[in-house]
Amino acid sequence: MVRITETRPGTPCWFEHGSADPAAAQRYYGELFGWRGETDPRPEAMCYTVMYQGEAPVAAVAPLVADGQPTAWSVSIAAEDVDAAAEAARAGGGQVLAGPMEALDLGRFAVVADPAGAVFGLWHGRAFPGVALFAEPGAPGWIELATRDVAGAVGFYSDLFGWSVNPGEQYTQWGLDGTDFGGVLDMGEQFPADLPPYWMPYFAAADVDLAAERALGLGGDAVLPPTDVPDGPRLAVLKDPLGAVFGLYQPEA
Known part of the structure; x- marks a missing residue:
């Protein structure tokens, strides 16, 4: 279990649920993980709600904006x-979809797409650095890119963030300074042909089977039921009642 006390450039730092029904999303994840929400009262914050696991911010729920x-x-x-990283992403074949711009007094951000179209954010925190709990039950612990161009993704993100590459037979992992925090999955025939590449988070669970059962009981669907990964953790991939896909995994003891 890792409690993050400092956000390092190149590491995942924030996780946001863009929702057509923010209140429903807050209820679902609150019941699933025990999160509580605090909504920014400023009108210009557009009801942005930070979700906390205990006293640690772990994610956010926000209304759709486009x-x-x-x-x-x-x-x-x-x-x-952020400005330099956004320009580097553009030079590497990606697109800058929004920003760079200020997020009130919290930090500076941009929304970027990689060359295959997978969207992710860039964040430089000031008043708000980002996630404060990592790889503990109910907190994020892994990020995964699903793409049809694994080689292109490995080159793009390694150049952009300096990520190390740990290739495997079926799955390539990324990290910094010897610690892996994410991976890239080849979108084969099991994925719908019209599904675009995407990033998604995995949240740690003390018991993946129990957490997945609870997620389904709250109205979610199973994309991948609890499964043991060879040389990896037990995990599940789920879809919440609003259609957002996320993962659960069981950290090593």
Whole structure:
């Protein structure tokens, strides 16, 4: 279990549920993980709600802001200089979809798509650095990119963030300074042909089977039921009642 006390550039730092029904999302994840929400009262914050596990911020729920935007989880990566990172992403074949811009007094951000179209955020925190609990039950612990261009993704993100690459037969992992925190999954025939590449978070669970059962009982669906991964953790992939996909995994003791 790791309690994050300092956000390092190049590491996942925030997780946001963009929701067509923020109140329903808060109820679902509150009951699933025991999260409590605190909504920013400032009008310009647009009802942005930070979700806490105990006293630690672990994620957020926010209303949708663009026409056609689906309800989905998004992942943000910490950047020392958001403007420079956004420009580097553009130079590497990606697109800058929003920003860079200020987020009130909290920090500076941009929304970027990689060359295959997977969307992620860049964040430089000031008043708000980001997630404060990692790899503990109810907190995020892993990020995963699903893409049809694994080689292109490995090159793009390694160049952009300096991530190390730990290739496997079926799954490639990423990390920094010897610690892996994410991976890339090849979107094979099991994925619908019209499904675009995407990032999603995994949240740690003390018991994946019990957590998945609870998630389904609250109205979610199973994309991948609890499964033992060879040389990896037990995990499940779920869809919440609003359609957002997320994972559960059981950290090693």
